[in-house]
Amino acid sequence: MAAAALSRRALLFGRTAAEAPAVRPPWALAEAAFASLCTRCDACVRACGEDVLARGADGLPRFEATAGECTFCGDCARACGTGALDASLSPPWELRAQVGPGCLPAHGVVCASCRDACPESAIRVPPGGRGAAWVDPALCTGCAACVGVCPADALALADAPLEAAA
Structure with a gap:
């Protein structure tokens, strides 16, 4: 059995990294459609000026949340010639940051x-940072x-669509 890849933070805090589902680039179609249209050409990865897109183990591009911030510049979608990334989608994705139980101020x-x-x-963060x-x-x-x-690896992105205003 292969050892799980550990981030430095996970190693420091004694956690093993569970393989999370891949976060696709902004404007990605639904997973099945994205996977069938993407040719794994890496055009979107090369176009990303923020260097937050990378080729995943499956050959498909993925967003690396720990690598930095996506500015939603649209360069990845413009570079995609197959339609796997559709810049007309608004918002570009329905991911939101989620705070986990390891949040330092919570402790x-x-x-x-x-x-x-x-x-x-x-x-x-509550007043005083606690x-x-x-x-x-x-x-x-x-x-x-x-x-x-x-510093505690307590934040992650999760699918959290906003509810339509009533």
């Missing part, structure tokens, strides 16, 4: 790294600016 450690990194000011951070889903774009800066 009495003053930290606001995620809040400080968020370009949309979507993350709140108490679990929380994400305002109406403001969060899922850019992942907060994910890579979290």
Whole structure:
């Protein structure tokens, strides 16, 4: 059995990394359609100026949330000649940051790294930086600016579509 890949943070905190489902680039079609249209040419990966797209083990492009922030510039979608990425989709995805139980302020450690990194000011930390951070889903774009800066690896992106206004 192959050993699970560990991030440095996971190794430090004694956690093994569970293989999470791949996060596809912004504007990706639904998984089955995306996988059937994508030719694995890496045009979107090469076009990404933020270097947050990479070729996954399956050969398909994936978004690496810990690598940095997606600015939703659209270069990846423009580079895709197959239609696997459709720039007409709005929003580009329905991912939102989620705060996990490892959040340092939830355990009495003053930290606001995620809040400080968020370009949309979507993350709140209680006064004094003590108490679990929380994400305002109406403001969060899922850019992942907060994910890579979290010293406890407590943030992740998850599918969280906003409900239509009544």
